[in-house]
Amino acid sequence: MRKIIIISLSFIILFSLTYAYEWGKMEISTEVNSSYGQDFNISFERWWSDNLGLGSSILYNTLNKEINYHLFIQSPHLKIVSGLFYPSLNLFTNNLRLNGYQLSLYLGNNEIFYLSGKGSKTFEDLPSLTHLEPNIPLKILGWSTTFSNNNYLTLFILSLNKNNTENYMADILFVRKIHLPLGFLLLAQETNLYLKDSNLNFSVLFNGEINIGSLGIRGFIGYLNGNTLSLSSLDEGDLGFKLSLALPLSSKIFPEYSIGYFYNTKDNEHKIDLGIKAQWNVTNNLNVEGLVRYLINLSGKNYIFTKLALNFPALEGAMWNSLYIKHELKEDSENTSLGMKISYQF
Amino acid sequence: MKKILNLVLIFSLFLSFVYTQTPDSILKEIENKWNSAKDISMKMTMTVYSYSSKGESLPTKMSMEIKAIKNPSILRIDFTEPALLAGQIFLIDAEKQITKMYSPSTKQIIEAPYTVTQTSTISFSSIPMIGSSEDFSLKLEEVTEKNQKLYKITGIPQKPELKANYSYLEFFITKDYIPLRLKVYDVQNRPYIEILWSEVKINSNLSPNTLRTLPQGKIIKQKEPLNMTTPIPFMSPSK
Numbered sequence: 408m409r410k411i412i413i414i415s416l417s418f419i420i421l422f423s424l425t426y427a428y429e430w431g432k433m434e435i436s437t438e439v440n441s442s443y444g445q446d447f448n449i450s451f452e453r454w455w456s457d458n459l460g461l462g463s464s465i466l467y468n469t470l471n472k473e474i475n476y477h478l479f480i481q482s483p484h485l486k487i488v489s490g491l492f493y494p495s496l497n498l499f500t501n502n503l504r505l506n507g508y509q510l511s512l513y514l515g516n517n518e519i520f521y522l523s524g525k526g527s528k529t530f531e532d533l534p535s536l537t538h539l540e541p542n543i544p545l546k547i548l549g550w551s552t553t554f555s556n557n558n559y560l561t562l563f564i565l566s567l568n569k570n571n572t573e574n575y576m577a578d579i580l581f582v583r584k585i586h587l588p589l590g591f592l593l594l595a596q597e598t599n600l601y602l603k604d605s606n607l608n609f610s611v612l613f614n615g616e617i618n619i620g621s622l623g624i625r626g627f628i629g630y631l632n633g634n635t636l637s638l639s640s641l642d643e644g645d646l647g648f649k650l651s652l653a654l655p656l657s658s659k660i661f662p663e664y665s666i667g668y669f670y671n672t673k674d675n676e677h678k679i680d681l682g683i684k685a686q687w688n689v690t691n692n693l694n695v696e697g698l699v700r701y702l703i704n705l706s707g708k709n710y711i712f713t714k715l716a717l718n719f720p721a722l723e724g725a726m727w728n729s730l731y732i733k734h735e736l737k738e739d740s741e742n743t744s745l746g747m748k749i750s751y752q753f
Numbered sequence: 754m755k756k757i758l759n760l761v762l763i764f765s766l767f768l769s770f771v772y773t774q775t776p777d778s779i780l781k782e783i784e785n786k787w788n789s790a791k792d793i794s795m796k797m798t799m800t801v802y803s804y805s806s807k808g809e810s811l812p813t814k815m816s817m818e819i820k821a822i823k824n825p826s827i828l829r830i831d832f833t834e835p836a837l838l839a840g841q842i843f844l845i846d847a848e849k850q851i852t853k854m855y856s857p858s859t860k861q862i863i864e865a866p867y868t869v870t871q872t873s874t875i876s877f878s879s880i881p882m883i884g885s886s887e888d889f890s891l892k893l894e895e896v897t898e899k900n901q902k903l904y905k906i907t908g909i910p911q912k913p914e915l916k917a918n919y920s921y922l923e924f925f926i927t928k929d930y931i932p933l934r935l936k937v938y939d940v941q942n943r944p945y946i947e948i949l950w951s952e953v954k955i956n957s958n959l960s961p962n963t964l965r966t967l968p969q970g971k972i973i974k975q976k977e978p979l980n981m982t983t984p985i986p987f988m989s990p991s992k
Contacts, residue, residue, distance in 0.1 A: 411989045430972065445807075454972075457974050508776075556976075556977070563931070586975070588854070588856070589838070589841060590856060590859075618854065618856060618859045619837070619858075620837045620838040620839075620840075620841045620857075620858065621836065621837050621839055621840055621857050621858050622837050622858060623858035624860065630838050637837065642917075653789070653858050655836035655837060655839060656836065657836050657839075658833055658834050658835070658836045658839035658840075659839075661840075661857065682931065688840075689819070720968070722966055723963065723966040723967065723968065724968025725968065725969060726968065727969055732868060750969065752866075752969040
């Protein structure tokens with residue numbers, strides 16, 4: 408009941424603030440899944456300037472009858488986030504979903520942040536993972552700074568409780584962004600130390616991407632120690648790389664190809680990750696989107712994810728209406744989703 | 754009677770002098786039309802030709818839709834060709850003192866400060882992509898193309914640095930001063946640059962909000978101005 412009051416109150420505040428805003432976004436979606444029931448989601452955010460904004464979302468699932476929420480308040484010196492959210496702090500925790508809160512303090516170009524709650528590794532769009540309850544208690548204390556224009560540094564210490572033992576992670580991420588005509592080049596390197604059972608485990612990741620117009624080349628190469636908790640696309644013990652190339656076939660058809668190879672040092676397994684995603688702008692008001700991801704595990708545990716969406720853009724693309732079907736096939740389970748999403752950025 | 758005839762003759766000579774079109778007056782008329790417009794929209798295609806060692810033409814084409822409003826001063830360019838640039842949008846908003854670039858590959862909107870060097874004027878005081886009309890010896894004639902009467906301005910470069918690159922240019926303009934086509938030839942009289950204008954609309958009541966509306970994307974603000982250099986090779990023609 409308290410949750411509902413908080414959420415309702417936040418929506419009333421958001422809608423009632425009528426003075427000039429800079430931009431905002433509203434999203435309504437529903438998805439029915441063969442294994443996980445039906446989800447309803449409504450979200451709204453408003454920004455008055457680069458560092459002054461409010462947002463809220465509610466997610467309801469018919470199977471577990473749970474209401475999850477997400478609230479954030481951003482001000483020039485303070486950010487408060489509460490509920491279920493993706494913190495996106497660095498590459499090694501890129502797929503962390505946290506049910507808890509975040510407090511950030513801004514001093515000049517510095518951000519000092521503290522997060523606490525229960526986390527899990529998940530990937531947006533994949534029903535089998537988005538319906539997992541975050542269950543790893545963790546706390547993160549970190550510092551992020553910008554120096555000499557386009558260089559970013561993030562340091563953090565994470566403590567997590569797994570199997571009733573407290574483990575610690577120290578992480579350094581360095582990012583350099585170079586502006587190019589019609590795009591940018593982004594280079595990132597990250598080093599991670601994980602303290603478990605008095606042993607120090609070392610992991611490293613290099614990431615690079617170049618985007619010019621509709622051309623995009625992205626890739627990473629990395630190693631995640633087998634004893635380190637995985638909260639990214641690398642599984643525990645993975646050593647390998649992934650490359651993706653977005654290269655338009657014409658001014659209407661935009662495919663993106665990806666290929667990856669990983670050797671898992673923990674389970675002694677070889678994995679090949681293949682993907683293709685394509686968008687076809689049939690008309691100004693119709694866009695067809697298809698996606699296939701095939702993860703081949705040479706020991707037989709294959710995984711396939713497919714998605715087909717019919718999108719109906721309106722208002723110069725500021726409004727995006729989508730109908731889609733998704734299918735996930737694992738070695739021991741499969742599920743199918745039908746969904747609808749309306750989003751409007753104003 | 755003789756006096757009256759003389760007066761009529763002088764008057765008609767004066768009138769013909771006043772209404773005689775010159776290449777410069779045509780360019781000035783386009784300029785005036787552009788300057789007095791409240792808003793302009795058009796499609797524009799630029800083709801740059803290079804040549805292989807066997808002499809085969811290798812065109813590089815860039816197409817875009819341009820929409821401009823004078824007050825508030827907003828310019829929006831939606832690229833449609835080549836495929837690598839398709840979907841890319843530039844917005845120069847002089848009223849809000851910002852520039853925006855939407856990138857389809859990253860679904861990001863990069864917002865940067867507007868600087869005075871980023872001009873939103875579509876000008877015809879000079880010949881597009883070439884330079885000042887004073888650097889050319891211009892000749893005007895009237896031609897008919899597909900039952901449409903057009904002005905055709907032919908220009909021969911006068912400056913040594915222009916002569917080193919171009920032999921001549923042809924500029925086709927409608928009778929109501931809408932540019933249609935500009936073709937520039939290299940020193941071997943082969944096409945070098947071609948610009949085509951189509952669907953030119955003046956004062957069609959463009960809405961500032963429509964121009965400012967970009968596709969959905971993550972907004973990223975940067976302190977330095979946008980680098981809006983397009984990567985099409987507008988260089989010296991191949992010899």
